[in-house]
Amino acid sequence: xxxxxxxxxxxxxxxxxxxxxxxxxxxxxxxxxxxxxxxxxxxxxxxxxxxxxxxxxxxxxxxxxxxxxxxxxxxxxxxxxxxxxxxxxxxxxxxxxxxxxxxxxxxxxxxxxxxxxxxxxxxxxxxxxxxxxxxxxxxxxxxxxxxxx
Numbered sequence: 001x002x003x004x005x006x007x008x009x010x011x012x013x014x015x016x017x018x019x020x021x022x023x024x025x026x027x028x029x030x031x032x033x034x035x036x037x038x039x040x041x042x043x044x045x046x047x048x049x050x051x052x053x054x055x056x057x058x059x060x061x062x063x064x065x066x067x068x069x070x071x072x073x074x075x076x077x078x079x080x081x082x083x084x085x086x087x088x089x090x091x092x093x094x095x096x097x098x099x100x101x102x103x104x105x106x107x108x109x110x111x112x113x114x115x116x117x118x119x120x121x122x123x124x125x126x127x128x129x130x131x132x133x134x135x136x137x138x139x140x141x142x143x144x145x146x147x148x149x
Contacts, residue, residue, distance in 0.1 A: 002095050004102040007042055007051035007063065014060040015039070015053070022063075022085035026120075038065070052102055054086065054095035062086035062095040066103060066115075074113040079103060081117035091125070100133060 007015065019038070023030060042051035048069060054062035065083040081103060086095045103115050 001056070002061075002093065002098050003055045004052055004098050005055065007053050009043060011053060011060055012039065015051075015063060018060065018063055018085055018087060021087060022083060025085070052099060054090075054099055056090065056093070056095070061090035061093075062099060064099040064103065068112070071113060076111055076113040078113050079107055079115040081115055084117065097132070104133075 016035070016039075019035060041047045041049045042065060048067055050066050050068065052064045052066075053060045063083070063085055064081060067080045067082055068077050069080065071078045081100070084096060084099060086099075100115075106112070107115050
C-alpha cells in the first residue's frame, strides 16, 4: 500500500536521492544552494509551496512539489504541480497516481479552482498516467528564462 503524506525534515536524505534522479531524468544540473532552497521552502509554512511524498514499506518512492497561487480568472487559489517524480524502480505501482489524486482531493477540500501541470511532449510514460485524469488541453507552453532574454 502506498501512503501519501506531507514531506518532513527527516525525509531529507531519501528526498535528496529522488530529487537528483528527477534532475537527471530532465538532464538538469542545479547549484547545491538551489536544491537547499527548494528543500527549505518545502518545509516553510510561510511559503506557498507544498511537498508530499509517496511512501511504500517505510521508503519514500516519490514526491510532488506544488505551488498554490492566485489567478486572474478566478478568486479561488490554483495549484501548480511543478514537480512529480517516482523512483524508476517503483514506477507502475500507483505512486504517481496517488500523488496526483492527493492534490485533487486537497483541491476539493481547500476550494482551489484547479490543479494544473505540464510535462515534456515526449514523456510518454507520464503522459499515459496524466491522460487518465484529463486530456491534454491543447495549450503550448512558452518559457523565457531571464538569463536568455
